[in-house]
Amino acid sequence: xxxxxxxxxxxxxxxxxxxxxxxxxxxxxxxxxxxxxxxxxxxxxxxxxxxxxxxxxxxxxxxxxxxxxxxxxxxxxxxxxxxxxxxxxxxxxxxxxxxxxxxxxxxxxxxxxxxxxxxxxxxxxxxxxxxxxxxxxxxxxxxxxxxxxxxxxxxxxxxxxxxxxxxxxxxxxxxxxxxxxxxxxxxxxxxxxxxxxxxxxxxxxxxxxxxxxxxxxxxxxxxxxxxxxxxxxxxxxxxxxxxxxxxxxxxxxxxxxxxxxxxxxxxxxxxxxxxxxxxxxxxxxxxxxxxxxxxxxxxxxxxxxxxxxxxxxxxxxxxxxxxxxxxxxxxxxxxxxxxxxxxxxxxxxxxxxxxxxxxxxxxxxx
Amino acid sequence: xxxxxxxxxxxxxxxxxxxxxxxxxxxxxxxxxxxxxxxxxxxxxxxxxxxxxxxxxxxxxxxxxxxxxxxxxxxxxxxxxxxxxxxxxxxxxxxxxxxxxxxxxxxxxxxxxxxxxxxxxxxxxxxxxxxxxxxxxxxxxxxxxxxxxxxxxxxxxxxxxxxxxxxxxxxxxxxxxxxxxxxxxxxxxxxxxxxxxxxxxxxxxxxxxxxxxxxxxxxxxxxxxxxxxxxxxxxxxxxxxxxxxxxxxxxxxxxxxxxxxxxxxxxxxxxxxxxxxxxxxxxxxxxxxxxx
Amino acid sequence: xxxxxxxxxxxxxxxxxxxxxxxxxxxxxxxxxxxxxxxxxxxxxxxxxxxxxxxxxxxxxxxxxxxxxxxxxxxxxxxxxxxxxxxxxxxxxxxxxxxxxxxxxxxxxxxxxxxxxxxxxxxxxxxxxxxxxxxxxxxxxxxxxxxxxxxxxxxxxxxxxxxxxxxxxxxxxxxxxxxxxxxxxxxxxxxxxxxxxxxxxxxxxxxxxxxxxxxxxxxxxxxxxxxxxxxxxxxxxxxxxxxxxxxxxxxxxxxxxxxxxxxxxxxxxxxxx
Numbered sequence: 001x002x003x004x005x006x007x008x009x010x011x012x013x014x015x016x017x018x019x020x021x022x023x024x025x026x027x028x029x030x031x032x033x034x035x036x037x038x039x040x041x042x043x044x045x046x047x048x049x050x051x052x053x054x055x056x057x058x059x060x061x062x063x064x065x066x067x068x069x070x071x072x073x074x075x076x077x078x079x080x081x082x083x084x085x086x087x088x089x090x091x092x093x094x095x096x097x098x099x100x101x102x103x104x105x106x107x108x109x110x111x112x113x114x115x116x117x118x119x120x121x122x123x124x125x126x127x128x129x130x131x132x133x134x135x136x137x138x139x140x141x142x143x144x145x146x147x148x149x150x151x152x153x154x155x156x157x158x159x160x161x162x163x164x165x166x167x168x169x170x171x172x173x174x175x176x177x178x179x180x181x182x183x184x185x186x187x188x189x190x191x192x193x194x195x196x197x198x199x200x201x202x203x204x205x206x207x208x209x210x211x212x213x214x215x216x217x218x219x220x221x222x223x224x225x226x227x228x229x230x231x232x233x234x235x236x237x238x239x240x241x242x243x244x245x246x247x248x249x250x251x252x253x254x255x256x257x258x259x260x261x262x263x264x265x266x267x268x269x270x271x272x273x274x275x276x277x278x279x280x281x282x283x284x285x286x287x288x289x290x291x292x293x294x295x296x297x298x299x300x301x302x303x304x305x306x307x308x309x310x311x312x313x314x315x316x317x318x319x320x321x322x323x324x325x326x327x328x329x330x331x332x333x334x335x336x337x338x339x340x341x342x343x344x345x346x347x348x349x350x351x352x353x354x355x356x357x358x359x360x361x362x363x364x365x366x
Numbered sequence: 367x368x369x370x371x372x373x374x375x376x377x378x379x380x381x382x383x384x385x386x387x388x389x390x391x392x393x394x395x396x397x398x399x400x401x402x403x404x405x406x407x408x409x410x411x412x413x414x415x416x417x418x419x420x421x422x423x424x425x426x427x428x429x430x431x432x433x434x435x436x437x438x439x440x441x442x443x444x445x446x447x448x449x450x451x452x453x454x455x456x457x458x459x460x461x462x463x464x465x466x467x468x469x470x471x472x473x474x475x476x477x478x479x480x481x482x483x484x485x486x487x488x489x490x491x492x493x494x495x496x497x498x499x500x501x502x503x504x505x506x507x508x509x510x511x512x513x514x515x516x517x518x519x520x521x522x523x524x525x526x527x528x529x530x531x532x533x534x535x536x537x538x539x540x541x542x543x544x545x546x547x548x549x550x551x552x553x554x555x556x557x558x559x560x561x562x563x564x565x566x567x568x569x570x571x572x573x574x575x576x577x578x579x580x581x582x583x584x585x586x587x588x589x590x591x592x593x594x595x596x597x598x599x600x601x602x603x604x605x606x607x608x609x610x611x612x613x614x615x616x617x618x619x620x621x622x623x624x625x626x627x628x629x630x631x632x633x634x635x636x637x638x639x640x641x642x643x644x645x646x647x648x649x650x651x652x653x654x655x656x657x658x
Numbered sequence: 659x660x661x662x663x664x665x666x667x668x669x670x671x672x673x674x675x676x677x678x679x680x681x682x683x684x685x686x687x688x689x690x691x692x693x694x695x696x697x698x699x700x701x702x703x704x705x706x707x708x709x710x711x712x713x714x715x716x717x718x719x720x721x722x723x724x725x726x727x728x729x730x731x732x733x734x735x736x737x738x739x740x741x742x743x744x745x746x747x748x749x750x751x752x753x754x755x756x757x758x759x760x761x762x763x764x765x766x767x768x769x770x771x772x773x774x775x776x777x778x779x780x781x782x783x784x785x786x787x788x789x790x791x792x793x794x795x796x797x798x799x800x801x802x803x804x805x806x807x808x809x810x811x812x813x814x815x816x817x818x819x820x821x822x823x824x825x826x827x828x829x830x831x832x833x834x835x836x837x838x839x840x841x842x843x844x845x846x847x848x849x850x851x852x853x854x855x856x857x858x859x860x861x862x863x864x865x866x867x868x869x870x871x872x873x874x875x876x877x878x879x880x881x882x883x884x885x886x887x888x889x890x891x892x893x894x895x896x897x898x899x900x901x902x903x904x905x906x907x908x909x910x911x912x913x914x915x916x917x918x919x920x921x922x923x924x925x926x927x928x929x930x931x
Contacts, residue, residue: 028417177522336610352435387744394800401777465668488861495682501697508698596770599863640773648768
């Protein structure tokens, strides 16, 4: 995308970007400052959009560069049939990471053919590995990626997060590496393993259930009853008890667009109540408008209430233009641990990589 | 008889036919090399603040490189890959070439094309064949289970060995052909004379054959080195440089920096390592041919 | 007895090696005729052309093969033309800078192209050649020029000058004699350069992967990678059939060119010392 935005010939009039990419592209000067267009956008100013998501599209300078188009939350999805077979309570809510590992252990003993736990773990799954696995863990320790705008490159909590991942794979709770380290890992887990009872617990986002709808890629009529969702616990169960990362996509207008007014009108059209209601349900994503969240046709979707509920305490990725680079180092670090590098070595590698990318003045240790 | 050398104007007239090549080479060959050198001194990036303005940052990328663990790892990986491939391809290529000498024509006709096939195949097909061959439920693991050996996830447990073997499978035929034509040039009568003098096969090898083909070994090594250094697709397709950094070679690290982390300037500085090695070896290679 | 045994050793070694070398390829062959193919080599329980049919009637695949053909043909034709022109003065005239030029060319043949891809990519972005098939072909042509010129010059050196001298007397230009006299005589050499270039281009993955972006413009090498880059849910039979079809031009060209190639190889070999 960054490429197309560099040239007037190729620049589209509207782009839909993952919000983590936004700060970097704003810094590069690719995107239009929308603040001027928003003065007479009623829903923008009357609190219709979730405040946290508005923050997510607001750059360091206080200006807005995108309209939140969809959001998401993550949690532990589990197959109740597998839990029944393993003699576990189908109303599962782990309190700590150790609870998760204990459950995996029981599943491995009772159902040796089932993969107990699946999370994105490789470079190939990209941002999914950074946000959905590593940051879900790290933020669950109470630490974040940045401290006072400096990247934390070495800490006990980073090590604790990597150790959790290490235990999953070392103790044989994870899938085979050839399955999990390729780009289709997320789809293999959600479309094949979980519905067929070959997988017990999957750390995944709400959109995953879109696969199981009649129109989805892997229809599963009984998914509403056979699937469970638990919040991802914090490391030792410390407050707030559970954790989710939230991201999402935003609609922006490239700086090189020659139809900015028309583009803004079109974005408003896409975000108008009726149009947006239909698209967000079809996407299987979580809405960015509070009023849509209350609409019965939307909120009655299975698991929607729980997953929207996660939003209230959700964490967001750093609004920092260096994140796009740092995230690639996170992926390498996680993949290294998964494939046998010690967490200490992987963290040392991360420290070196991040320090080189963002400069020694922008990193810190804890 | 060639036309005689004339004045400058004459010379220019004669060179007209050269112009399209020179132009093409200047624009698409020389300029990129100069740009490589130039960009390696800049902060060129695709995204983030650096994308807004290209700045000359001196040796900064190079200083970073010296401190970068990943650079050290990828240099080491590149060397391991290079050495493994060289030894594998040349030893196998030589063994095959040597054993193929004076063999039954029909036998050669059947066996020869099999070795050649891996060389003729496009890179993507090589990567695919080898990925499946070494796959979890691939042919090799089937053979292992038939022999009651444990199953191995080759691409994850021994990724470097796996990509080296894939490259050996692909490249052995090139060495084989070079050695075949070199061995054909070894005078039979000298070999025969040595045998009559009571030299065993081993001695014949050391005293007669190897000295005769030492030039071929040298050029073959050099050409293989140059092509192995540039290998990108095979490793990229089989392992993506992973898992982690286990098969991360310089070309793949360069690619990751430039296109995944979007740091073109730094990526270019890394490719400078390759370029410099390439230039040094090419100078050597040109010298050898010049002296011939 | 001992001698007999010693004589069979080479056969045993070669047979063993050949079997190992054959296995990965055998998989493609067998799997492509098997709708239930897996990763391992196995004889299909039912032989079928279904995989080939599915692959070949798919329009995206047809386009990918078409793109590959356009790129490879374009590059090969350009290399033959431009290198052929350049070879003439290098072969026929005394030029002051000739040796320097030739050694520069020779030096260029061995540089790893991989090392300059990042700047080339940036350059293409800046001048609007990025994601343009034409730009890709020009760049590929340039990368093949060094060995193209080198081979062409060597082949042309083998064509006796005397034949041309008669034509010069009749007032023919260099260009005329190049077209009418030299080209027919060095046709095998031209074929070698063409085939070398075409095979290299057809198999090239990295350069189009970097310089193109639009799915519709990708040649078969890149689409094949994308096809199997998504392991896991892959249909092995179709993947094998796709690779088999994709490998056919490389094989055919190789077989076709056996005669020319040995000539080309000796030439290159002579060049390499």
